[in-house]
Amino acid sequence: MILPLVLLAFAVAAMAVAPRATSRGTWGSRTPRPALLLLVAAAVSAGQALVLAALAAVSAGQALVLAALAALPGGWAALVAWALDLPTAHVRSDYGPHVLLADALGWAVLAWMLMNLVATAVSLAHRAGRAGRKSRAHLRGVAPRLPGERARAARLVVVESVLPVAYCLPGRPAYVVLTTALSRRLTAPEQQALFHRARAQLRGGHHWMIRWAELPVRAFPGVAVLDLFAGQVRRLADIAADDFTARRVGRAAAARLIARGGCATLMVGAGIPKQPGATAERVRRLLRADSPVGVGRRLxxxxxxxxxLITPAGLALVPAFLPH
Known part of the structure:
Protein backbone atom coordinates (compact mmCIF):
# COMPACT_ATOMS: atom_id res chain seq x y z
CA MET A 1 0.00 0.00 0.00
CA ILE A 2 3.07 2.25 0.06
CA LEU A 3 3.11 2.96 -3.69
CA PRO A 4 -0.51 4.23 -3.84
CA LEU A 5 0.21 6.54 -0.90
CA VAL A 6 3.36 7.85 -2.59
CA LEU A 7 1.45 8.54 -5.81
CA LEU A 8 -1.33 10.22 -3.86
CA ALA A 9 1.20 12.41 -2.05
CA PHE A 10 2.77 13.35 -5.39
CA ALA A 11 -0.64 14.38 -6.79
CA VAL A 12 -1.26 16.63 -3.79
CA ALA A 13 2.24 18.12 -4.02
CA ALA A 14 1.88 18.84 -7.76
CA MET A 15 -1.42 20.65 -7.23
CA ALA A 16 0.07 22.63 -4.34
CA VAL A 17 3.46 23.61 -5.76
CA ALA A 18 2.49 24.51 -9.35
CA PRO A 19 0.22 27.51 -8.57
CA ARG A 20 2.74 28.88 -6.07
CA ALA A 21 5.53 28.56 -8.63
CA THR A 22 3.54 30.47 -11.27
CA SER A 23 2.48 33.20 -8.83
CA ARG A 24 5.96 33.78 -7.40
CA GLY A 25 7.46 36.93 -8.84
CA THR A 26 6.18 38.36 -12.11
CA TRP A 27 7.30 35.75 -14.63
CA GLY A 28 3.86 34.07 -14.74
CA SER A 29 2.14 37.37 -15.53
CA ARG A 30 4.75 38.32 -18.12
CA THR A 31 4.54 34.96 -19.92
CA PRO A 32 1.13 33.48 -19.15
CA ARG A 33 1.22 30.73 -21.79
CA PRO A 34 4.24 28.82 -20.35
CA ALA A 35 2.76 29.28 -16.87
CA LEU A 36 -0.55 27.87 -18.07
CA LEU A 37 1.33 24.96 -19.65
CA LEU A 38 2.94 24.24 -16.29
CA LEU A 39 -0.44 24.30 -14.51
CA VAL A 40 -2.05 22.04 -17.10
CA ALA A 41 0.88 19.62 -16.81
CA ALA A 42 0.47 19.61 -13.03
CA ALA A 43 -3.24 18.80 -13.35
CA VAL A 44 -2.62 16.03 -15.90
CA SER A 45 0.19 14.64 -13.77
CA ALA A 46 -2.02 14.60 -10.68
CA GLY A 47 -4.70 12.76 -12.66
CA GLN A 48 -2.14 10.21 -13.85
CA ALA A 49 -0.94 9.72 -10.29
CA LEU A 50 -4.48 9.07 -9.05
CA VAL A 51 -5.18 6.52 -11.79
CA LEU A 52 -1.88 4.75 -11.19
CA ALA A 53 -2.52 4.81 -7.45
CA ALA A 54 -5.88 3.14 -8.04
CA LEU A 55 -4.27 0.44 -10.20
CA ALA A 56 -1.56 -0.11 -7.60
CA ALA A 57 -4.21 -0.33 -4.88
CA VAL A 58 -6.12 -2.92 -6.90
CA SER A 59 -2.97 -5.02 -7.29
CA ALA A 60 -2.32 -4.63 -3.59
CA GLY A 61 -5.88 -5.66 -2.88
CA GLN A 62 -5.08 -9.34 -3.46
CA ALA A 63 -2.26 -9.13 -0.93
CA LEU A 64 -4.69 -7.54 1.50
CA VAL A 65 -7.19 -10.37 0.98
CA LEU A 66 -4.48 -12.99 1.43
CA ALA A 67 -3.30 -11.29 4.58
CA ALA A 68 -6.85 -11.27 5.92
CA LEU A 69 -7.13 -14.98 5.14
CA ALA A 70 -4.06 -15.64 7.22
CA ALA A 71 -5.90 -14.26 10.23
CA LEU A 72 -8.64 -16.91 9.95
CA PRO A 73 -8.42 -19.74 12.48
CA GLY A 74 -7.54 -23.32 11.68
CA GLY A 75 -7.98 -24.51 8.10
CA TRP A 76 -10.43 -21.78 7.16
CA ALA A 77 -7.69 -19.83 5.37
CA ALA A 78 -6.92 -22.67 2.96
CA LEU A 79 -10.63 -23.38 2.47
CA VAL A 80 -11.55 -19.77 1.58
CA ALA A 81 -8.44 -19.39 -0.58
CA TRP A 82 -9.42 -22.53 -2.49
CA ALA A 83 -13.00 -21.21 -2.94
CA LEU A 84 -11.71 -17.85 -4.26
CA ASP A 85 -9.04 -19.55 -6.41
CA LEU A 86 -6.25 -17.66 -4.61
CA PRO A 87 -2.66 -18.93 -4.30
CA THR A 88 -2.43 -20.29 -0.76
CA ALA A 89 1.35 -20.38 -0.96
CA HIS A 90 1.37 -16.57 -0.82
CA VAL A 91 -0.86 -16.33 2.26
CA ARG A 92 1.24 -14.51 4.79
CA SER A 93 0.69 -14.54 8.51
CA ASP A 94 3.02 -11.70 9.48
CA TYR A 95 0.35 -9.03 9.06
CA GLY A 96 -1.00 -7.73 12.35
CA PRO A 97 -4.55 -6.41 12.77
CA HIS A 98 -3.29 -2.81 12.78
CA VAL A 99 -1.56 -3.31 9.40
CA LEU A 100 -4.69 -4.84 7.90
CA LEU A 101 -6.81 -1.99 9.23
CA ALA A 102 -4.43 0.67 7.92
CA ASP A 103 -4.29 -0.92 4.46
CA ALA A 104 -8.05 -1.30 4.29
CA LEU A 105 -8.56 2.31 5.40
CA GLY A 106 -6.11 3.64 2.82
CA TRP A 107 -7.72 1.61 0.06
CA ALA A 108 -11.17 2.85 1.07
CA VAL A 109 -10.07 6.51 1.12
CA LEU A 110 -8.46 6.22 -2.33
CA ALA A 111 -11.56 4.50 -3.74
CA TRP A 112 -13.78 7.24 -2.27
CA MET A 113 -11.63 9.99 -3.79
CA LEU A 114 -11.74 8.45 -7.26
CA MET A 115 -15.46 7.74 -7.10
CA ASN A 116 -16.11 11.29 -5.92
CA LEU A 117 -14.03 12.74 -8.76
CA VAL A 118 -15.75 10.59 -11.38
CA ALA A 119 -19.23 11.37 -10.03
CA THR A 120 -18.47 15.10 -9.90
CA ALA A 121 -17.08 15.07 -13.45
CA VAL A 122 -20.17 13.30 -14.79
CA SER A 123 -22.48 15.68 -12.93
CA LEU A 124 -20.66 18.81 -14.11
CA ALA A 125 -20.50 17.55 -17.71
CA HIS A 126 -24.23 16.81 -17.66
CA ARG A 127 -25.14 20.20 -16.20
CA ALA A 128 -22.81 22.11 -18.52
CA GLY A 129 -24.05 20.20 -21.56
CA ARG A 130 -27.69 20.79 -20.67
CA ALA A 131 -27.10 24.50 -20.02
CA GLY A 132 -25.09 24.83 -23.25
CA ARG A 133 -27.79 23.17 -25.35
CA LYS A 134 -30.45 25.39 -23.79
CA SER A 135 -28.43 28.57 -24.39
CA ARG A 136 -27.50 27.48 -27.91
CA ALA A 137 -31.14 26.84 -28.80
CA HIS A 138 -32.09 30.28 -27.46
CA LEU A 139 -29.30 31.98 -29.41
CA ARG A 140 -30.26 30.19 -32.65
CA GLY A 141 -33.75 31.60 -32.23
CA VAL A 142 -32.47 35.11 -31.52
CA ALA A 143 -29.92 35.17 -34.34
CA PRO A 144 -30.43 32.41 -36.95
CA ARG A 145 -27.52 31.57 -39.21
CA LEU A 146 -27.44 33.49 -42.48
CA PRO A 147 -27.15 31.74 -45.86
CA GLY A 148 -23.52 31.24 -46.83
CA GLU A 149 -22.21 31.80 -43.29
CA ARG A 150 -19.45 29.42 -42.23
CA ALA A 151 -20.69 26.73 -39.86
CA ARG A 152 -17.63 26.83 -37.59
CA ALA A 153 -17.20 30.59 -37.42
CA ALA A 154 -17.60 32.21 -34.01
CA ARG A 155 -20.72 34.38 -33.96
CA LEU A 156 -21.26 37.69 -32.17
CA VAL A 157 -24.82 37.93 -30.83
CA VAL A 158 -26.43 40.83 -28.98
CA VAL A 159 -29.21 39.89 -26.53
CA GLU A 160 -31.58 42.08 -24.56
CA SER A 161 -30.56 42.44 -20.92
CA VAL A 162 -30.13 45.16 -18.31
CA LEU A 163 -26.92 43.47 -17.08
CA PRO A 164 -23.75 44.86 -18.74
CA VAL A 165 -22.02 41.52 -19.33
CA ALA A 166 -20.50 39.50 -22.16
CA TYR A 167 -19.62 35.83 -22.28
CA CYS A 168 -18.43 33.10 -24.61
CA LEU A 169 -20.32 29.89 -25.30
CA PRO A 170 -17.83 27.25 -26.55
CA GLY A 171 -18.86 24.69 -29.12
CA ARG A 172 -19.68 24.47 -32.80
CA PRO A 173 -20.56 27.11 -33.59
CA ALA A 174 -19.11 29.18 -30.78
CA TYR A 175 -21.01 32.25 -29.64
CA VAL A 176 -19.80 35.54 -28.23
CA VAL A 177 -22.81 36.99 -26.44
CA LEU A 178 -23.03 40.70 -25.73
CA THR A 179 -25.91 42.28 -23.81
CA THR A 180 -27.58 45.46 -24.99
CA ALA A 181 -26.60 47.22 -21.75
CA LEU A 182 -22.92 46.59 -22.46
CA SER A 183 -23.15 47.30 -26.19
CA ARG A 184 -24.43 50.81 -25.42
CA ARG A 185 -21.46 51.37 -23.12
CA LEU A 186 -18.77 50.23 -25.60
CA THR A 187 -17.66 51.93 -28.78
CA ALA A 188 -17.27 50.04 -32.05
CA PRO A 189 -13.46 49.58 -31.67
CA GLU A 190 -14.00 48.34 -28.12
CA GLN A 191 -16.58 45.83 -29.32
CA GLN A 192 -14.07 44.64 -31.91
CA ALA A 193 -11.45 44.28 -29.17
CA LEU A 194 -13.94 42.30 -27.11
CA PHE A 195 -14.53 39.92 -30.01
CA HIS A 196 -10.76 39.42 -30.48
CA ARG A 197 -10.39 38.62 -26.79
CA ALA A 198 -13.25 36.14 -26.90
CA ARG A 199 -11.73 34.39 -29.93
CA ALA A 200 -8.43 34.08 -28.04
CA GLN A 201 -10.23 32.35 -25.18
CA LEU A 202 -12.07 29.97 -27.48
CA ARG A 203 -9.07 29.10 -29.66
CA GLY A 204 -6.82 28.67 -26.64
CA GLY A 205 -9.16 26.12 -25.10
CA HIS A 206 -9.39 28.12 -21.89
CA HIS A 207 -12.82 26.66 -21.13
CA TRP A 208 -11.32 23.17 -20.92
CA MET A 209 -8.55 24.39 -18.63
CA ILE A 210 -11.05 26.09 -16.33
CA ARG A 211 -13.35 23.07 -16.26
CA TRP A 212 -10.58 20.68 -15.29
CA ALA A 213 -9.21 23.15 -12.73
CA GLU A 214 -12.61 23.53 -11.08
CA LEU A 215 -13.35 19.79 -11.06
CA PRO A 216 -11.34 19.00 -7.89
CA VAL A 217 -12.68 22.18 -6.27
CA ARG A 218 -16.24 20.94 -6.75
CA ALA A 219 -15.33 17.39 -5.70
CA PHE A 220 -13.48 18.47 -2.55
CA PRO A 221 -14.86 21.87 -1.48
CA GLY A 222 -13.07 23.88 1.14
CA VAL A 223 -9.53 22.73 0.24
CA ALA A 224 -7.42 25.90 0.00
CA VAL A 225 -4.80 24.33 -2.27
CA LEU A 226 -7.39 23.43 -4.91
CA ASP A 227 -9.02 26.87 -4.69
CA LEU A 228 -5.62 28.48 -5.25
CA PHE A 229 -4.97 26.25 -8.26
CA ALA A 230 -8.31 27.04 -9.93
CA GLY A 231 -7.93 30.75 -9.23
CA GLN A 232 -4.46 30.81 -10.76
CA VAL A 233 -5.68 29.03 -13.89
CA ARG A 234 -8.47 31.60 -14.33
CA ARG A 235 -6.07 34.48 -13.72
CA LEU A 236 -3.48 33.29 -16.24
CA ALA A 237 -6.17 32.51 -18.83
CA ASP A 238 -7.46 36.08 -18.51
CA ILE A 239 -3.94 37.49 -18.84
CA ALA A 240 -3.23 35.37 -21.93
CA ALA A 241 -6.44 36.66 -23.53
CA ASP A 242 -5.46 40.22 -22.59
CA ASP A 243 -2.11 39.82 -24.36
CA PHE A 244 -3.78 38.50 -27.51
CA THR A 245 -6.16 41.47 -27.51
CA ALA A 246 -3.27 43.89 -26.97
CA ARG A 247 -1.43 42.47 -29.99
CA ARG A 248 -4.54 42.98 -32.12
CA VAL A 249 -5.75 46.42 -31.05
CA GLY A 250 -2.93 47.84 -28.94
CA ARG A 251 -2.27 47.91 -25.21
CA ALA A 252 -4.12 51.16 -24.57
CA ALA A 253 -7.31 49.95 -26.29
CA ALA A 254 -7.15 46.59 -24.49
CA ALA A 255 -6.65 48.30 -21.13
CA ARG A 256 -9.55 50.65 -21.82
CA LEU A 257 -11.77 47.69 -22.66
CA ILE A 258 -10.88 45.94 -19.39
CA ALA A 259 -11.34 49.12 -17.35
CA ARG A 260 -14.83 49.63 -18.74
CA GLY A 261 -15.86 46.09 -17.82
CA GLY A 262 -16.15 44.90 -21.40
CA CYS A 263 -14.41 41.54 -21.12
CA ALA A 264 -16.19 38.40 -22.22
CA THR A 265 -15.69 35.54 -19.82
CA LEU A 266 -16.20 31.85 -20.50
CA MET A 267 -19.48 30.05 -19.89
CA VAL A 268 -18.43 26.73 -18.35
CA GLY A 269 -21.59 26.01 -16.37
CA ALA A 270 -25.20 27.04 -16.07
CA GLY A 271 -26.29 30.67 -16.27
CA ILE A 272 -24.43 33.87 -17.12
CA PRO A 273 -20.97 33.69 -15.51
CA LYS A 274 -19.32 36.36 -13.45
CA GLN A 275 -16.96 38.79 -15.09
CA PRO A 276 -13.19 38.30 -14.76
CA GLY A 277 -11.68 39.70 -11.61
CA ALA A 278 -8.51 41.67 -10.75
CA THR A 279 -9.43 44.41 -13.22
CA ALA A 280 -7.10 47.08 -11.81
CA GLU A 281 -4.12 44.71 -11.75
CA ARG A 282 -4.68 43.66 -15.36
CA VAL A 283 -5.05 47.28 -16.54
CA ARG A 284 -1.82 48.31 -14.80
CA ARG A 285 -0.05 45.32 -16.30
CA LEU A 286 -1.05 46.26 -19.86
CA LEU A 287 -0.12 49.92 -19.44
CA ARG A 288 3.19 49.06 -17.75
CA ALA A 289 4.35 46.93 -20.71
CA ASP A 290 6.82 44.76 -18.81
CA SER A 291 9.71 43.25 -20.70
CA PRO A 292 9.17 39.64 -21.77
CA VAL A 293 10.72 36.77 -19.87
CA GLY A 294 13.92 35.34 -21.28
CA VAL A 295 14.30 32.07 -23.12
CA GLY A 296 15.85 30.41 -20.07
CA ARG A 297 12.76 30.85 -17.92
CA ARG A 298 10.50 29.65 -20.72
CA LEU A 299 12.71 26.60 -21.22
CA LEU A 309 4.14 14.47 -16.87
CA ILE A 310 6.65 11.61 -16.63
CA THR A 311 7.11 11.48 -12.85
CA PRO A 312 3.97 9.40 -12.03
CA ALA A 313 4.97 6.67 -14.48
CA GLY A 314 8.51 6.73 -13.09
CA LEU A 315 7.23 6.32 -9.53
CA ALA A 316 5.00 3.44 -10.60
CA LEU A 317 7.98 1.64 -12.18
CA VAL A 318 10.27 1.99 -9.16
CA PRO A 319 9.02 -1.19 -7.36
CA ALA A 320 9.86 -3.26 -10.45
CA PHE A 321 13.56 -2.45 -9.97
CA LEU A 322 13.65 -3.06 -6.23
CA PRO A 323 14.83 -6.42 -4.88
CA HIS A 324 11.94 -8.60 -3.68
Whole structure:
Protein backbone atom coordinates (compact mmCIF):
# COMPACT_ATOMS: atom_id res chain seq x y z
CA MET A 1 0.00 0.00 0.00
CA ILE A 2 3.07 2.25 0.06
CA LEU A 3 3.11 2.96 -3.69
CA PRO A 4 -0.51 4.23 -3.84
CA LEU A 5 0.21 6.54 -0.90
CA VAL A 6 3.36 7.85 -2.59
CA LEU A 7 1.45 8.54 -5.81
CA LEU A 8 -1.33 10.22 -3.86
CA ALA A 9 1.20 12.41 -2.05
CA PHE A 10 2.77 13.35 -5.39
CA ALA A 11 -0.64 14.38 -6.79
CA VAL A 12 -1.26 16.63 -3.79
CA ALA A 13 2.24 18.12 -4.02
CA ALA A 14 1.88 18.84 -7.76
CA MET A 15 -1.42 20.65 -7.23
CA ALA A 16 0.07 22.63 -4.34
CA VAL A 17 3.46 23.61 -5.76
CA ALA A 18 2.49 24.51 -9.35
CA PRO A 19 0.22 27.51 -8.57
CA ARG A 20 2.74 28.88 -6.07
CA ALA A 21 5.53 28.56 -8.63
CA THR A 22 3.54 30.47 -11.27
CA SER A 23 2.48 33.20 -8.83
CA ARG A 24 5.96 33.78 -7.40
CA GLY A 25 7.46 36.93 -8.84
CA THR A 26 6.18 38.36 -12.11
CA TRP A 27 7.30 35.75 -14.63
CA GLY A 28 3.86 34.07 -14.74
CA SER A 29 2.14 37.37 -15.53
CA ARG A 30 4.75 38.32 -18.12
CA THR A 31 4.54 34.96 -19.92
CA PRO A 32 1.13 33.48 -19.15
CA ARG A 33 1.22 30.73 -21.79
CA PRO A 34 4.24 28.82 -20.35
CA ALA A 35 2.76 29.28 -16.87
CA LEU A 36 -0.55 27.87 -18.07
CA LEU A 37 1.33 24.96 -19.65
CA LEU A 38 2.94 24.24 -16.29
CA LEU A 39 -0.44 24.30 -14.51
CA VAL A 40 -2.05 22.04 -17.10
CA ALA A 41 0.88 19.62 -16.81
CA ALA A 42 0.47 19.61 -13.03
CA ALA A 43 -3.24 18.80 -13.35
CA VAL A 44 -2.62 16.03 -15.90
CA SER A 45 0.19 14.64 -13.77
CA ALA A 46 -2.02 14.60 -10.68
CA GLY A 47 -4.70 12.76 -12.66
CA GLN A 48 -2.14 10.21 -13.85
CA ALA A 49 -0.94 9.72 -10.29
CA LEU A 50 -4.48 9.07 -9.05
CA VAL A 51 -5.18 6.52 -11.79
CA LEU A 52 -1.88 4.75 -11.19
CA ALA A 53 -2.52 4.81 -7.45
CA ALA A 54 -5.88 3.14 -8.04
CA LEU A 55 -4.27 0.44 -10.20
CA ALA A 56 -1.56 -0.11 -7.60
CA ALA A 57 -4.21 -0.33 -4.88
CA VAL A 58 -6.12 -2.92 -6.90
CA SER A 59 -2.97 -5.02 -7.29
CA ALA A 60 -2.32 -4.63 -3.59
CA GLY A 61 -5.88 -5.66 -2.88
CA GLN A 62 -5.08 -9.34 -3.46
CA ALA A 63 -2.26 -9.13 -0.93
CA LEU A 64 -4.69 -7.54 1.50
CA VAL A 65 -7.19 -10.37 0.98
CA LEU A 66 -4.48 -12.99 1.43
CA ALA A 67 -3.30 -11.29 4.58
CA ALA A 68 -6.85 -11.27 5.92
CA LEU A 69 -7.13 -14.98 5.14
CA ALA A 70 -4.06 -15.64 7.22
CA ALA A 71 -5.90 -14.26 10.23
CA LEU A 72 -8.64 -16.91 9.95
CA PRO A 73 -8.42 -19.74 12.48
CA GLY A 74 -7.54 -23.32 11.68
CA GLY A 75 -7.98 -24.51 8.10
CA TRP A 76 -10.43 -21.78 7.16
CA ALA A 77 -7.69 -19.83 5.37
CA ALA A 78 -6.92 -22.67 2.96
CA LEU A 79 -10.63 -23.38 2.47
CA VAL A 80 -11.55 -19.77 1.58
CA ALA A 81 -8.44 -19.39 -0.58
CA TRP A 82 -9.42 -22.53 -2.49
CA ALA A 83 -13.00 -21.21 -2.94
CA LEU A 84 -11.71 -17.85 -4.26
CA ASP A 85 -9.04 -19.55 -6.41
CA LEU A 86 -6.25 -17.66 -4.61
CA PRO A 87 -2.66 -18.93 -4.30
CA THR A 88 -2.43 -20.29 -0.76
CA ALA A 89 1.35 -20.38 -0.96
CA HIS A 90 1.37 -16.57 -0.82
CA VAL A 91 -0.86 -16.33 2.26
CA ARG A 92 1.24 -14.51 4.79
CA SER A 93 0.69 -14.54 8.51
CA ASP A 94 3.02 -11.70 9.48
CA TYR A 95 0.35 -9.03 9.06
CA GLY A 96 -1.00 -7.73 12.35
CA PRO A 97 -4.55 -6.41 12.77
CA HIS A 98 -3.29 -2.81 12.78
CA VAL A 99 -1.56 -3.31 9.40
CA LEU A 100 -4.69 -4.84 7.90
CA LEU A 101 -6.81 -1.99 9.23
CA ALA A 102 -4.43 0.67 7.92
CA ASP A 103 -4.29 -0.92 4.46
CA ALA A 104 -8.05 -1.30 4.29
CA LEU A 105 -8.56 2.31 5.40
CA GLY A 106 -6.11 3.64 2.82
CA TRP A 107 -7.72 1.61 0.06
CA ALA A 108 -11.17 2.85 1.07
CA VAL A 109 -10.07 6.51 1.12
CA LEU A 110 -8.46 6.22 -2.33
CA ALA A 111 -11.56 4.50 -3.74
CA TRP A 112 -13.78 7.24 -2.27
CA MET A 113 -11.63 9.99 -3.79
CA LEU A 114 -11.74 8.45 -7.26
CA MET A 115 -15.46 7.74 -7.10
CA ASN A 116 -16.11 11.29 -5.92
CA LEU A 117 -14.03 12.74 -8.76
CA VAL A 118 -15.75 10.59 -11.38
CA ALA A 119 -19.23 11.37 -10.03
CA THR A 120 -18.47 15.10 -9.90
CA ALA A 121 -17.08 15.07 -13.45
CA VAL A 122 -20.17 13.30 -14.79
CA SER A 123 -22.48 15.68 -12.93
CA LEU A 124 -20.66 18.81 -14.11
CA ALA A 125 -20.50 17.55 -17.71
CA HIS A 126 -24.23 16.81 -17.66
CA ARG A 127 -25.14 20.20 -16.20
CA ALA A 128 -22.81 22.11 -18.52
CA GLY A 129 -24.05 20.20 -21.56
CA ARG A 130 -27.69 20.79 -20.67
CA ALA A 131 -27.10 24.50 -20.02
CA GLY A 132 -25.09 24.83 -23.25
CA ARG A 133 -27.79 23.17 -25.35
CA LYS A 134 -30.45 25.39 -23.79
CA SER A 135 -28.43 28.57 -24.39
CA ARG A 136 -27.50 27.48 -27.91
CA ALA A 137 -31.14 26.84 -28.80
CA HIS A 138 -32.09 30.28 -27.46
CA LEU A 139 -29.30 31.98 -29.41
CA ARG A 140 -30.26 30.19 -32.65
CA GLY A 141 -33.75 31.60 -32.23
CA VAL A 142 -32.47 35.11 -31.52
CA ALA A 143 -29.92 35.17 -34.34
CA PRO A 144 -30.43 32.41 -36.95
CA ARG A 145 -27.52 31.57 -39.21
CA LEU A 146 -27.44 33.49 -42.48
CA PRO A 147 -27.15 31.74 -45.86
CA GLY A 148 -23.52 31.24 -46.83
CA GLU A 149 -22.21 31.80 -43.29
CA ARG A 150 -19.45 29.42 -42.23
CA ALA A 151 -20.69 26.73 -39.86
CA ARG A 152 -17.63 26.83 -37.59
CA ALA A 153 -17.20 30.59 -37.42
CA ALA A 154 -17.60 32.21 -34.01
CA ARG A 155 -20.72 34.38 -33.96
CA LEU A 156 -21.26 37.69 -32.17
CA VAL A 157 -24.82 37.93 -30.83
CA VAL A 158 -26.43 40.83 -28.98
CA VAL A 159 -29.21 39.89 -26.53
CA GLU A 160 -31.58 42.08 -24.56
CA SER A 161 -30.56 42.44 -20.92
CA VAL A 162 -30.13 45.16 -18.31
CA LEU A 163 -26.92 43.47 -17.08
CA PRO A 164 -23.75 44.86 -18.74
CA VAL A 165 -22.02 41.52 -19.33
CA ALA A 166 -20.50 39.50 -22.16
CA TYR A 167 -19.62 35.83 -22.28
CA CYS A 168 -18.43 33.10 -24.61
CA LEU A 169 -20.32 29.89 -25.30
CA PRO A 170 -17.83 27.25 -26.55
CA GLY A 171 -18.86 24.69 -29.12
CA ARG A 172 -19.68 24.47 -32.80
CA PRO A 173 -20.56 27.11 -33.59
CA ALA A 174 -19.11 29.18 -30.78
CA TYR A 175 -21.01 32.25 -29.64
CA VAL A 176 -19.80 35.54 -28.23
CA VAL A 177 -22.81 36.99 -26.44
CA LEU A 178 -23.03 40.70 -25.73
CA THR A 179 -25.91 42.28 -23.81
CA THR A 180 -27.58 45.46 -24.99
CA ALA A 181 -26.60 47.22 -21.75
CA LEU A 182 -22.92 46.59 -22.46
CA SER A 183 -23.15 47.30 -26.19
CA ARG A 184 -24.43 50.81 -25.42
CA ARG A 185 -21.46 51.37 -23.12
CA LEU A 186 -18.77 50.23 -25.60
CA THR A 187 -17.66 51.93 -28.78
CA ALA A 188 -17.27 50.04 -32.05
CA PRO A 189 -13.46 49.58 -31.67
CA GLU A 190 -14.00 48.34 -28.12
CA GLN A 191 -16.58 45.83 -29.32
CA GLN A 192 -14.07 44.64 -31.91
CA ALA A 193 -11.45 44.28 -29.17
CA LEU A 194 -13.94 42.30 -27.11
CA PHE A 195 -14.53 39.92 -30.01
CA HIS A 196 -10.76 39.42 -30.48
CA ARG A 197 -10.39 38.62 -26.79
CA ALA A 198 -13.25 36.14 -26.90
CA ARG A 199 -11.73 34.39 -29.93
CA ALA A 200 -8.43 34.08 -28.04
CA GLN A 201 -10.23 32.35 -25.18
CA LEU A 202 -12.07 29.97 -27.48
CA ARG A 203 -9.07 29.10 -29.66
CA GLY A 204 -6.82 28.67 -26.64
CA GLY A 205 -9.16 26.12 -25.10
CA HIS A 206 -9.39 28.12 -21.89
CA HIS A 207 -12.82 26.66 -21.13
CA TRP A 208 -11.32 23.17 -20.92
CA MET A 209 -8.55 24.39 -18.63
CA ILE A 210 -11.05 26.09 -16.33
CA ARG A 211 -13.35 23.07 -16.26
CA TRP A 212 -10.58 20.68 -15.29
CA ALA A 213 -9.21 23.15 -12.73
CA GLU A 214 -12.61 23.53 -11.08
CA LEU A 215 -13.35 19.79 -11.06
CA PRO A 216 -11.34 19.00 -7.89
CA VAL A 217 -12.68 22.18 -6.27
CA ARG A 218 -16.24 20.94 -6.75
CA ALA A 219 -15.33 17.39 -5.70
CA PHE A 220 -13.48 18.47 -2.55
CA PRO A 221 -14.86 21.87 -1.48
CA GLY A 222 -13.07 23.88 1.14
CA VAL A 223 -9.53 22.73 0.24
CA ALA A 224 -7.42 25.90 0.00
CA VAL A 225 -4.80 24.33 -2.27
CA LEU A 226 -7.39 23.43 -4.91
CA ASP A 227 -9.02 26.87 -4.69
CA LEU A 228 -5.62 28.48 -5.25
CA PHE A 229 -4.97 26.25 -8.26
CA ALA A 230 -8.31 27.04 -9.93
CA GLY A 231 -7.93 30.75 -9.23
CA GLN A 232 -4.46 30.81 -10.76
CA VAL A 233 -5.68 29.03 -13.89
CA ARG A 234 -8.47 31.60 -14.33
CA ARG A 235 -6.07 34.48 -13.72
CA LEU A 236 -3.48 33.29 -16.24
CA ALA A 237 -6.17 32.51 -18.83
CA ASP A 238 -7.46 36.08 -18.51
CA ILE A 239 -3.94 37.49 -18.84
CA ALA A 240 -3.23 35.37 -21.93
CA ALA A 241 -6.44 36.66 -23.53
CA ASP A 242 -5.46 40.22 -22.59
CA ASP A 243 -2.11 39.82 -24.36
CA PHE A 244 -3.78 38.50 -27.51
CA THR A 245 -6.16 41.47 -27.51
CA ALA A 246 -3.27 43.89 -26.97
CA ARG A 247 -1.43 42.47 -29.99
CA ARG A 248 -4.54 42.98 -32.12
CA VAL A 249 -5.75 46.42 -31.05
CA GLY A 250 -2.93 47.84 -28.94
CA ARG A 251 -2.27 47.91 -25.21
CA ALA A 252 -4.12 51.16 -24.57
CA ALA A 253 -7.31 49.95 -26.29
CA ALA A 254 -7.15 46.59 -24.49
CA ALA A 255 -6.65 48.30 -21.13
CA ARG A 256 -9.55 50.65 -21.82
CA LEU A 257 -11.77 47.69 -22.66
CA ILE A 258 -10.88 45.94 -19.39
CA ALA A 259 -11.34 49.12 -17.35
CA ARG A 260 -14.83 49.63 -18.74
CA GLY A 261 -15.86 46.09 -17.82
CA GLY A 262 -16.15 44.90 -21.40
CA CYS A 263 -14.41 41.54 -21.12
CA ALA A 264 -16.19 38.40 -22.22
CA THR A 265 -15.69 35.54 -19.82
CA LEU A 266 -16.20 31.85 -20.50
CA MET A 267 -19.48 30.05 -19.89
CA VAL A 268 -18.43 26.73 -18.35
CA GLY A 269 -21.59 26.01 -16.37
CA ALA A 270 -25.20 27.04 -16.07
CA GLY A 271 -26.29 30.67 -16.27
CA ILE A 272 -24.43 33.87 -17.12
CA PRO A 273 -20.97 33.69 -15.51
CA LYS A 274 -19.32 36.36 -13.45
CA GLN A 275 -16.96 38.79 -15.09
CA PRO A 276 -13.19 38.30 -14.76
CA GLY A 277 -11.68 39.70 -11.61
CA ALA A 278 -8.51 41.67 -10.75
CA THR A 279 -9.43 44.41 -13.22
CA ALA A 280 -7.10 47.08 -11.81
CA GLU A 281 -4.12 44.71 -11.75
CA ARG A 282 -4.68 43.66 -15.36
CA VAL A 283 -5.05 47.28 -16.54
CA ARG A 284 -1.82 48.31 -14.80
CA ARG A 285 -0.05 45.32 -16.30
CA LEU A 286 -1.05 46.26 -19.86
CA LEU A 287 -0.12 49.92 -19.44
CA ARG A 288 3.19 49.06 -17.75
CA ALA A 289 4.35 46.93 -20.71
CA ASP A 290 6.82 44.76 -18.81
CA SER A 291 9.71 43.25 -20.70
CA PRO A 292 9.17 39.64 -21.77
CA VAL A 293 10.72 36.77 -19.87
CA GLY A 294 13.92 35.34 -21.28
CA VAL A 295 14.30 32.07 -23.12
CA GLY A 296 15.85 30.41 -20.07
CA ARG A 297 12.76 30.85 -17.92
CA ARG A 298 10.50 29.65 -20.72
CA LEU A 299 12.71 26.60 -21.22
CA UNK A 300 12.67 25.91 -17.48
CA UNK A 301 8.87 26.01 -17.47
CA UNK A 302 8.72 23.58 -20.40
CA UNK A 303 11.20 21.20 -18.74
CA UNK A 304 9.24 21.40 -15.49
CA UNK A 305 6.03 20.54 -17.32
CA UNK A 306 7.71 17.56 -18.98
CA UNK A 307 9.07 16.29 -15.67
CA UNK A 308 5.64 16.57 -14.10
CA LEU A 309 4.14 14.47 -16.87
CA ILE A 310 6.65 11.61 -16.63
CA THR A 311 7.11 11.48 -12.85
CA PRO A 312 3.97 9.40 -12.03
CA ALA A 313 4.97 6.67 -14.48
CA GLY A 314 8.51 6.73 -13.09
CA LEU A 315 7.23 6.32 -9.53
CA ALA A 316 5.00 3.44 -10.60
CA LEU A 317 7.98 1.64 -12.18
CA VAL A 318 10.27 1.99 -9.16
CA PRO A 319 9.02 -1.19 -7.36
CA ALA A 320 9.86 -3.26 -10.45
CA PHE A 321 13.56 -2.45 -9.97
CA LEU A 322 13.65 -3.06 -6.23
CA PRO A 323 14.83 -6.42 -4.88
CA HIS A 324 11.94 -8.60 -3.68
Missing amino acids: AASIGAGLL
